[in-house]
Amino acid sequence: MEDLEGGVDFLADERKKAKFDVEAMKIFWAGSQHKFQVADRMARLVASDPVFKKDDRVRLERKELFKGTLRKAAHAWKRIVELRLSEEEASQLRFFVDEPAYTDLHWGMFIPAIKGQGTEEQQRKWLPLAYRMQIIGCYAQTELGHGSNVQGLETTATFDSETDEFVINSPTLTSSKWWPGGLGKISTHAVVYARLMIDGKEHGVHGFIVQLRSLDDHLPLPGITVGDIGMKFGSGAYNTMDNGVLQFDHVRIPRDQMLMRVLQVTREGKVVQSDVPRQLIYGTMVYVRQTIVYDASRALSKAVCIATRYSAVRRQFGSQNGGRETQVIDYKTQQNRLFPLLASAYAFRIVGDWLNWLYRDVTERLQANDFSTLPEAHACTAGLKSLTTSFTADAIEECRKLCGGHGYLCSSGLPELFAVYVPACTYEGxxxxxxxxxxxxxxxxxxxxxxxxxxxxxxxxxGRAENLMQSQCSVKKxxxxxxxxxxxxxxxxxxxxxxxxxxxxxxxxxxxxxxxxxxxxxxxxxxxxxxxxxxxxxxxxxxxQDIPGEGVRPNAIALVDAFNYTDHFLGSVLGRYDGNVYPKLYEEAWKDPLNDSVIPDGFHEYVRPLLKRQVRTSRL
Amino acid sequence: MEDLEGGVDFLADERKKAKFDVEAMKIFWAGSQHKFQVADRMARLVASDPVFKKDDRVRLERKELFKGTLRKAAHAWKRIVELRLSEEEASQLRFFVDEPAYTDLHWGMFIPAIKGQGTEEQQRKWLPLAYRMQIIGCYAQTELGHGSNVQGLETTATFDSETDEFVINSPTLTSSKWWPGGLGKISTHAVVYARLMIDGKEHGVHGFIVQLRSLDDHLPLPGITVGDIGMKFGSGAYNTMDNGVLQFDHVRIPRDQMLMRVLQVTREGKVVQSDVPRQLIYGTMVYVRQTIVYDASRALSKAVCIATRYSAVRRQFGSQNGGRETQVIDYKTQQNRLFPLLASAYAFRIVGDWLNWLYRDVTERLQANDFSTLPEAHACTAGLKSLTTSFTADAIEECRKLCGGHGYLCSSGLPELFAVYVPACTYEGxxxxxxxxxxxxxxxxxxxxxxxxxxxxxxxxxGRAENLMQSQCSVKKxxxxxxxxxxxxxxxxxxxxxxxxxxxxxxxxxxxxxxxxxxxxxxxxxxxxxxxxxxxxxxxxxxxQDIPGEGVRPNAIALVDAFNYTDHFLGSVLGRYDGNVYPKLYEEAWKDPLNDSVIPDGFHEYVRPLLKRQVRTSRL
Ligand SMILES: Cc1cc2nc3c(=O)[nH]c(=O)nc-3n(C[C@H](O)[C@H](O)[C@H](O)COP(=O)(O)OP(=O)(O)OC[C@H]3O[C@@H](n4cnc5c(N)ncnc54)[C@H](O)[C@@H]3O)c2cc1C
Ligand SMILES: Cc1cc2nc3c(=O)[nH]c(=O)nc-3n(C[C@H](O)[C@H](O)[C@H](O)COP(=O)(O)OP(=O)(O)OC[C@H]3O[C@@H](n4cnc5c(N)ncnc54)[C@H](O)[C@@H]3O)c2cc1C
Ligand SMILES: [Ca+2]
Structure with a gap:
């Protein structure tokens, strides 16, 4: 996006080199003219609103940081309501706010879990409350001692036929719920996964809607211990999220708060399999993982945009007769490291778009009771989630290294991007x-x-195994x-x-x-x-289409311009649209609290005495 | 180190499996019986002293964090003096304090620069002041616009024959010194690299001792602008260091503050090459890079120790008939990812020890005017610095992933270790x-x-090229x-x-x-x-010796025990010696400031209104 504050475009020469139509590529990247316009509008809306400022995040301590997130989430919601935004617009707006918040889990996991696993009656009861944010929910599956192996969860939900209730309990320390986002401080409700027990018999792990906090005073309900699990990787980054710990001491919920779309427990405590097949649950996983692949292309493109622009600004070596040094983007090693990442950003975007189609295809088939493509779709999204997130995490760090020393500064945006991104390699599988x-x-x-x-x-x-096992590689040159x-x-x-x-x-x-x-x-x-x-x-x-004949180099800046990211979204001095890096790095430095005073706190107690002392005792 | 607070060793079974003598391996790892004893004593000294506590670092905001570092540095110095520690002991003590501080640059760069590039007279004048910390110095080479290419530095040192002084000046914004550790808030002096100018003629880049701050009131001297460059990667981590920015507005220093071991400027402004060969400077680089290789083995061994112990504690899947789940260290994929890193930690230690020998060998030869091995030694340390730091940075992150979700918590120690380690891939080349x-x-x-x-x-x-070009691989099975x-x-x-x-x-x-x-x-x-x-x-x-026949798995815990790291030094709940991970993770969580109050700051302003409002206007 054209952000030319000072009016000067230090990358103008680079932009002139492009051999393709950047505006057309912007639409390709966005997915359609319509999507481009929505994204563009929402990105500008966020970037121009001072409440959504985010460049001070890394300097805030946890409480201030978290309070800021609550403020942004409330403000986003206010704007969504005021401007009567569509669901598509609202989701784009939230995306460009670019800060993990309890609302991500509310919209992204709590609501989909109820949609996917709740009966129609349950959906009618809970979804309107959730849509209006009269309740706020999270997704409480993982426990302190149990993650990947969901069947190993220890939390129990024991049916009490006397009162027609389930008793939710955490029998051990390791059964404490641990990690759910939004749980620590905010959620009023959770979908809790627990081992269903009836008359001493186990019936596997299922989801239950459990209220955690009072809607009056927000205090945890009796029997519930809940809190935040503490600092995570990086400053700013994912610390805006209240990932939480949760223990139940025999907490009672009505029977109809078990999510019963695939398995029902009757008033008498009988377990009845519904005619909805279990595989339906895979549908939700395909959905969530498809969004993760799409997000990989967004995170990767962000990192690549920063590293590419800075590589065109940064000069090192090669000056002859007092001329300017060489732009580091012109070094073959820099290109060899950077350009495949740029290509991958585009490739992951294409794969993400295709997975989105796949998800819709699977959903349609499921509605028509056709399960034939489900196992393959499920495996394919799982594998692509793994491949794209691992690659993107490594690539962000490589982009940081491509920026030399300055990439290590928070003002480059890359440390926070890495820290906030890497858990994608772990969560959701x-x-x-x-x-x-x-x-x-x-x-x-x-x-x-x-x-x-x-x-x-x-x-x-x-299916073409015989051919492929025997085929000889046709490459000669x-x-x-x-x-x-x-x-x-x-x-x-x-x-x-x-x-x-x-x-x-x-x-x-x-x-x-x-x-x-x-x-x-x-x-x-x-x-x-x-x-x-x-x-x-x-x-x-x-x-x-043909790949432009001159290769990537002349098109590099245009290829990252096509992402159409605002400077606000990039959050990087090195990646600025106008390439005006150095004065802005300099400005940014002075904002550090250490620069509030000339003499730092602690100098008089801990440094001055050293400087003033006559050491006679030291052997040194 | 045997830290069994609660008295229970949850890894006792693992320790019994070892097929080798752990105590002997501890001595091998340390380098000698003597070195083992020094390291062991210093590590315990630091671990048992509450001033050196470091597990709260990630929760401190910049100013408090930095103040804490000043306190630790002063306390370390106090202990060194009180206990009359030898240079070897002092350096071990500083190492186990495990927190980047201005003293690192004072001892590690400022003093070696004067030793390597100062004349004997300059050494006699400046080194005693530095050794007694009556002055504190840093190493100011890199500039905002210039790093790798030292010959491109813009700062000038112009000889004024009238006053017999050099005038140090920053002609442009990009010539601002940028990055030097210890510069931002603490150093009183710096070795400043600048372009030597005499009568309008350039004579290359040289080092100058420049006083930056008054020894009376610590205020920057006239003509000097100095400050901190702001937050870097991670919380805690390298933010304990005041990497700084520095600008000179025609600052005058006496002629004898140019480091003149290899090149002298006379009273008349004549440039005289001394008989000390320029290559001597390479000796310092060999020294510094050799310590970086050694540090790679320390950082890598730390990460591997955490991941190995936790992999033996963590269980996931594979429980039969209600038995315990499988330790994740028993999965072949986990072993395949982890054990090569463990082997590399040992390999890098061996290489570090050898480089140390090489450095001493080169030094002796230089003193005897034998330069024959220098180019090769220089290339070899440069290459090994690059290889070991790149590998270690990636390996720390892999160790973090090997710990699943919990590796993402700061209490695992791995995020901070990564953030503090990665710049080693960039600094010193x-x-x-x-x-x-x-x-x-x-x-x-x-x-x-x-x-x-x-x-x-x-x-x-x-030299065996002919053979090696033709040799056929002898591997059959x-x-x-x-x-x-x-x-x-x-x-x-x-x-x-x-x-x-x-x-x-x-x-x-x-x-x-x-x-x-x-x-x-x-x-x-x-x-x-x-x-x-x-x-x-x-x-x-x-x-x-033969590699123990049973492979790595049974020896895994013993191999990391042999590093002899205290729990204080590891700074990781997951890597605790006693394996008592879960209760300690739980305890740690509650220390987060977000848990100070049940209702978080900002709830009443930014969440309650959402929950209480009747949304009529939204299209959602
Ligand atoms: C930022 C973040 C947010 C999260 N949000 C939520 C949330 O909202 N709700 C929620 O319920 N959970 C959440 N989680 C938890 C997350 O889903 C789990 O951490 C994740 O599923 C990984 O499980 P684990 O931590 O148990 O890892 P583990 O399975 O313990 O992994 C440890 C190691 O063991 C290996 N391993 C495990 N099993 C096998 C096997 N069978 N074969 C070979 N190797 C194996 C792994 O590869 C890894 O190297 C979140 C986690 C994070 C980091
Ligand atoms: C934590 C930290 C502490 C530091 N402490 C100090 C200190 O105390 N004193 C001090 O003076 N400095 C210090 N520095 C600065 C450090 O020495 C430089 O950052 C380092 O030398 C790298 O230079 P650069 O930042 O200019 O990277 P650049 O050279 O700008 O690197 C940018 C990219 O260009 C590539 N590149 C550059 N030249 C070439 C080439 N010829 N061929 C191919 N590719 C090339 C690089 O590989 C990289 O990908 C510190 C830096 C950090 C991060
Ligand atoms: Ca504070």
């Missing part, structure tokens, strides 16, 4: 655990090859790699061969589960190869 | 720039093969990889072949500098291969 799930479907597919069952969706290529069909086939052959090799090794084990454990490192490798293939194939599909 | 320097000596060596000039030191293997000689030869052949390939491509260019720029990405690859070979060869040299 640890990335390694997810890859092992992908490996299961790959092994199953390989084992069924030749059985007549045709693999579907992103695994369809395995370097330029042959520019042929998309060749690249695709190479990725397909590689992925298939890795899966087939694993399957062969697996078949040596009499106990397949043992084999799976033993070979898990190789299986993870095969999953990664498969997921890389998906990214490559979706990217190639989209690249109908 | 950007890691890519350093690898390009290594590439130069590799290319030179290859070009001289067959000329009769035998390559020395770590490049000696290139997997176990053959356990033969150290095979591994070594493979690494040698790989490194040499990469260098030779680059040299061949380079020779195609009529302008070699152009070729070097064009091929720089490949050259970096060749440098990395060469540095990896050095690590592998030093590791193999040291591994005289």
């Amino acid at each position: 640890d990335n390694v655990v997810l890859l092992l799930q992908v490996a299961r479907i790959l092994m199953k597919t390989v084992s069924q090859l030749g059985s007549g069952k045709q693999p579907v969706g992103t695994i369809a290529y395995m 370097a330029e042959d790699w520019l042929n998309p069909a060749t690249v695709l086939e190479v990725f397909e052959a590689r992925s298939l061969r890795m899966s087939v090799a694993c399957a062969k090794n697996l078949s040596q084990f009499s106990n397949p589960e043992e084999g799976f454990l033993e070979l898990s490192a190789d299986l993870v490798g095969a999953s990664v190869a498969h997921c890389q293939l998906i990214v490559v194939s979706k990217f190639i599909e989209k690249l109908q | 950007d890691n890519v720039v350093l690898l390009l320097q290594v590439a130069r000596i590799l290319m030179k060596t290859v070009s001289q093969l067959g000329s009769g000039k035998q390559p020395v030191g770590t490049i000696a293997y290139m 997997a176990e053959d990889w356990l033969n150290p000689a095979t591994v070594l030869e493979v690494f040698e052949a790989r490194s040499l072949r990469m260098s030779v390939a680059c040299a061949k491509n380079l020779s195609q260019f009529s302008n070699p500098e152009e070729g070097f720029l064009e091929l720089s990405a490949d050259l970096v690859g060749a440098s990395v291969a060469h540095c990896q070979l050095i690590v592998v060869s030093k590791f193999i040299e040291k591994l005289q």
